[in-house]
Amino acid sequence: MDYRKILVPGLAVDLVIADGDLAGQYKTHLDEVGEKILSVFAPMMQGQVVPFREGTRAKVIFWDDVAAYAIETVIIQRIAVPVPIFVLELPEDIYRVQRRNFVRVPAVYPLTFRSVDRQGLSDTKKGTMLDLSGGGMRFQTSESVELGAILLAYLDLPSGPIQTSARVCRADKIPDSKNYSISVDFYQIPERDRDRIIRSVFDLQRVMRKKGLV
Known part of the structure; x- marks a missing residue:
């Protein structure tokens, strides 16, 4: 299956940061999808943009009707105006998330x-x-x-x-x-x-x- 077909602007996704003080799972939406990059709207916390740094390793999780999928990526650029977004690498590999892969x-x-x-x-x-x-x-x-x-x-x-x-x-x-x-x-x-x-x-x-x- 070509999981990339699911990736369209406006798609609800989770941005997962595993390390650092800002580690957590943040809800957001896709802004744009290109051949090698994608962008997401910057998640908000207490009314403020969550200040992830360029170079931060991340995971993007998204869903269709039957399963969840994940992209291992890195934040390569922060854009502040006109709308705060994060630009991420879009690798070739997109994989289906198995339930056993949940962190315990x-x-x-x-x-x-x-x-x-x-x-x-x-x-x-x-x-x-x-x-x-x-x-x-x-x-x-x-x-x-x-x-x-x-x-x-x-x-x-x-x-x-x-x-x-x-x-x-x-x-x-x-x-x-x-x-x-x-x-x-x-x-x-x-x-x-x-x-x-x-x-x-x-x-x-x-x-x-x-x-x-x-």
């Missing part, structure tokens, strides 16, 4: 969940998140959970609470403990909620970098 980071937050079955929802159970990514999470709980079960999970993240369904892909008894380690993939999650989770992951990464942990 340690994250310890409280959560509650309910199992979904033919009878409806179970009683609310408690757990503690152990790690998090845009594609899923792992958490610890004293409750046994069946492999393949669908859960309705309530995550208490710094950006605010999120409710999402999740499918259990791994369930292990923790040795010498009464608890279980449960891994889930987010299931039918709205993209706006996934974006919030990904932003939380980037925020955690930034804190870890400042502490020298990654």
Whole structure:
């Protein structure tokens, strides 16, 4: 498939900056698309243009009806007038993003969940998140959970609470403990909620970098 056909002016994209104090995922739109360069409108934060520097490595993520795609690029020019934009390299390679490629980071937050079955929802159970990514999470709980079960999970993240369904892909008894380690993939999650989770992951990464942990 020629993914470049999807790249048209006005297309909504995410500009992902992995390193530095401004690391994060920013929503913006394409301005122009050329043979070897493309430009995006400068993202705003608190009413101000986010001041990325020329030479900053970046990733542009965009979507069609069935999948997400990514471009590994670099900011080569900043233009201030008449409208602030960033000019980026447009490489030959554009690749489809696999769910397993979501960055996973340690994250310890409280959560509650309910199992979904033919009878409806179970009683609310408690757990503690152990790690998090845009594609899923792992958490610890004293409750046994069946492999393949669908859960309705309530995550208490710094950006605010999120409710999402999740499918259990791994369930292990923790040795010498009464608890279980449960891994889930987010299931039918709205993209706006996934974006919030990904932003939380980037925020955690930034804190870890400042502490020298990654």
